[in-house]
Amino acid sequence: MRRRSxxxxxxxxxxxxxxxxxxxxxxxxxxxxxxxxxxxAVIDATPTPVKEFAVRTAGTADKxxxxxGIAVLTALLAAALGPAAHRRPLWGVLGFAxxxxxxxxxxxxxxxxxxxxxxxxxxxxxxxxATLTALIALHTGNGSPAGEPRLDTGAGPRAGxxxxxxxxxxxxxxxxxxxxxxxxxxxxxxxxxxxxxxAAVSAGAVLAGGGTTLLRRRATTSVDESRAAVRxxxxxxxxxxxxxxxxxxxxxxxADFYRVDTALTVPRIDPAEWRLRIHGMVRNPVTLDLGELLxxxxxxxxxTLTCVSNEVGGPYTGTARWLGVPLRDLLDExxxxxxxxxxxxxxxxxxxxxxPTRVVRDGRxxxxxxxxxGEPLPLTHGFPVRMLTPGLYGYAxxxxxxxxxELTTFAAYDAYWVERGWAAEAPARxxxxxxxxxxxxxxxxxxxxxxxxxxxxxxxxxxxxxVQIDDGPWQAATVLPPPSDDTWVQWRLPWTPAPGGHTLRxxxxxxxxxxxxxxxxxxFPSGATGWHTISVTAT
Ligand SMILES: Nc1nc2c(c(=O)[nH]1)N[C@H]1C(S)=C(S)[C@@H](COP(=O)(O)O)O[C@H]1N2
Ligand SMILES: [Mo]
Numbered sequence: 001m002r003r004r005s006x007x008x009x010x011x012x013x014x015x016x017x018x019x020x021x022x023x024x025x026x027x028x029x030x031x032x033x034x035x036x037x038x039x040x041a042v043i044d045a046t047p048t049p050v051k052e053f054a055v056r057t058a059g060t061a062d063k064x065x066x067x068x069g070i071a072v073l074t075a076l077l078a079a080a081l082g083p084a085a086h087r088r089p090l091w092g093v094l095g096f097a098x099x100x101x102x103x104x105x106x107x108x109x110x111x112x113x114x115x116x117x118x119x120x121x122x123x124x125x126x127x128x129x130a131t132l133t134a135l136i137a138l139h140t141g142n143g144s145p146a147g148e149p150r151l152d153t154g155a156g157p158r159a160g161x162x163x164x165x166x167x168x169x170x171x172x173x174x175x176x177x178x179x180x181x182x183x184x185x186x187x188x189x190x191x192x193x194x195x196x197x198x199a200a201v202s203a204g205a206v207l208a209g210g211g212t213t214l215l216r217r218r219a220t221t222s223v224d225e226s227r228a229a230v231r232x233x234x235x236x237x238x239x240x241x242x243x244x245x246x247x248x249x250x251x252x253x254x255a256d257f258y259r260v261d262t263a264l265t266v267p268r269i270d271p272a273e274w275r276l277r278i279h280g281m282v283r284n285p286v287t288l289d290l291g292e293l294l295x296x297x298x299x300x301x302x303x304t305l306t307c308v309s310n311e312v313g314g315p316y317t318g319t320a321r322w323l324g325v326p327l328r329d330l331l332d333e334x335x336x337x338x339x340x341x342x343x344x345x346x347x348x349x350x351x352x353x354x355x356p357t358r359v360v361r362d363g364r365x366x367x368x369x370x371x372x373x374g375e376p377l378p379l380t381h382g383f384p385v386r387m388l389t390p391g392l393y394g395y396a397x398x399x400x401x402x403x404x405x406e407l408t409t410f411a412a413y414d415a416y417w418v419e420r421g422w423a424a425e426a427p428a429r430x431x432x433x434x435x436x437x438x439x440x441x442x443x444x445x446x447x448x449x450x451x452x453x454x455x456x457x458x459x460x461x462x463x464x465x466x467v468q469i470d471d472g473p474w475q476a477a478t479v480l481p482p483p484s485d486d487t488w489v490q491w492r493l494p495w496t497p498a499p500g501g502h503t504l505r506x507x508x509x510x511x512x513x514x515x516x517x518x519x520x521x522x523x524f525p526s527g528a529t530g531w532h533t534i535s536v537t538a539t
Contacts, residue, residue, distance in 0.1 A: 002139070003083065008198060009135035010082025010092075014074055016201050017096060017128025019208035021103065025120035026215035030268075031110060032117035034103035034124050039066055039264045040350075041106040048420050052524060055260075055309050063264055074099070078128075085136045092132040100125015111350025131201055138197055141190035220379075223268040227383055230271055230290075230376040232323055235300035239321050242302070243481040250480075250490055251302070252318035254373050259380050260307045260316055260394065262416075267348040267401040271384040276368070280344075280406035283335030290384055293368065296325045301365045301390075304456055304487045306428050308393040308417075309523045313433050313532035317456070319487050322388055323371030327360050330368065330405075336361075340407035344415055345387050345399035353399040354415035355389055356425055357407065360397075364390045364459055365486065368402065390486035391459025393527060396426035423526035430457040430516045432465055432491075432508040433532050445499040445538035451477075452492040453532075457510035461485030467493045468505040477506075485511065497538035505533045 018035060025033040043066065046054075054062040077095070085092025103121030107113060187195075242250065271290050279285040300323045307316035331343075336357060343360055345353045360366040366389045370377060377383040382400030389397025395417045410424055418424045432455035443449055455465045462482070466474040477491040491506075507516045520530040 002086075005139040005194060006082035006086045006136070007079045008082070009132055009139065010078040010080065010085070011075060012135060012198050012201055012205070013081070013092070013096065013128045013132035014078030014099075015205045016131045017099070017124040017126075018074070019205035019212070020127040021120040021124025022212045023208040023215075024123050026212040029117055029120065030216070030219060031113060032107040032120050034107065034121040035067070035070060036264050037106035037110055037121070038103055039063075039070055040110060040262075042066060042070070043262050043264065048422075048524060052309065056311070060259060067264070081132060082136070085132050086140060089133050089136060092136065093129040096125045096128040096132065099128065112348070135194065135198060135201070139191065139194035219268055223270060223379065223383075226271050227376050227379065230370075230384065232371045232376060233294050233298050235298045235323055237297075237299040239300040239302055240483050242483055246480060247490060250319060251373060252320060254320070254375060254378050254381070257318040257320060257372075257381060258307065258316045260309065261349065261400060262351060263349040266379045268379065269348055269384055269401060274384050274403070276385065276403060276405065278330060278334045278405045278407075280408050281337035281340035282407050283337070284333065286330070286334050293325055293385065294370065296329060298323060298325055299365065299367065300371070301367070302483045302487050303365065303388055303390050304458055305388065305394055305398060306431070306456065306458070308395055308422065308426060308527050310431075310528065311523060312431070312520070312528050312530045313534070314528075317431075317454070317488065320372050321374065322367065322369040324367030324369035324388065327366040327368060327387065331357075331361060334407070336407055340409060342408050342410045342413065344406045344408055344413055345402050346404035346406070347399050348401040348403050351399060352415040353387070353395060353397065354410070354413065354418060354424065355392065355397040359392065360389060366390065366397070391427055393426040393428050395422065421525055426526055428456070428458045429527040429529055430460070430508055430510050430514070431455065432506045432516060434504055434506050434534050437534075437536050439534040439536070441536045443497050443536055443538040445497050448494055448496045450492050451495050451504060452490065453506060454488040454490055455479075455506070455508040456488035457485075457508060459486055461511040462489045462508050463511045463513065464509045465489070465491040466507055466509070469495065470503055474507070497536070499538050501535060501537050503533060503535055505531050507531050
């Protein structure tokens, strides 16, 4: 019973501390949430291979999994602190102080954090330590009942037994010790007090949790509302019309567009408060608000975005109609120093993304985008403003929630993923994918089907797509014309399968004549290569 009370005390104390800290953060400094700060720090510190593994195996569930992991670890440590504090209350205080410090350190090192951001974690640690001390005092009560000698010998308690109470809170009555094996003993007053306090603290923690949820929901709602109120300008240069006959799924719906970022919680930026600072190696540093940005010339383009972490045949690629302001115009206003070979974009989540200045100025449609498929950017895709660089992997040119553009050099600065070993310059590799039939589909032999998919050689363009069935010759697929070389193409090939198992393979040729390589490469450090190959059966 004692033992259980100790574990329970540790858990309740941690719950109370976290609840208090999260509530304070939600009310005053959402960025300083102890749990989310620790989670973000863990993400930043996770070695690349582990991160790769997490993205590969858990996909977008990687973040909920991380939070669950933090919760389990916290619970285990907190439960262990209970028995430790029973032996020596100081252990409980020190243990939770360490938790609080870890949270505070994580919170204060988040991008844009200030010294006050330690407050929620400090509160969490203090509340947990105080709760644990009180609960232990309550249930140890007269931990050394009359008649029993105190074991002040310095020898530790034997396993399964309890050490001497080092505190006499004077609250509990009763003998405490008896009834440890449960059965017949009636609930003693001291125990009742402990249980009542534990229940009250737990209820308080649940209430605080509810309050936190409400406050967070309110913050999201208010950004949702400001997003709904954003009026996108009509593009000065509309996107070229899609070639006739383009299937609707050429464009990826916003809700289906892949999402890849390190942000544990989606940054919520009030568009009225958004500012973009262009600075560094420029003649005229510029600061713009959203209204000022949207008064500039706007263009609309179909662009395909893809992630360097996309495996061969993987899903992290999408195409949308983006509305934005050409980056070149803004850089011209700022007057870029010719020595500044790197443009570093910073997001509100602290992400940094470095792009060669030469690339964003070479005439391609690099832009600061505000619209995606006719809507303001969804929160998950960078609201209110993100950068896009056609032809480069997302981590190398497409910063979401952008707040800063700094002109610097590659020699002077490594952006987030470059620091973690990924390539500094990252043109997206030519890729092709079979979407239909799906792998392992059972087809009907003798009945015609259409093999179809997408292929991209971004900013170079696709010249052709070929499909190989079993070990037959490479056959040219029909390639539907794209609106520009900055998007994927859709392709198709009719086929009537013979009975049996079949292997389908696809490869693309870009407009320079280069054939997509079959050499398998992992996403790290500069993008996967290899031919997408699937198996199907016909019966
Ligand atoms: N601020 C910020 N921008 C970011 C990222 C990020 O983690 N934070 N991830 C990048 C990566 S790796 C990719 S592939 C694209 C994905 O954009 P999407 O989520 O809109 O598809 O955003 C890029 N921009
Ligand atoms: Mo990415």
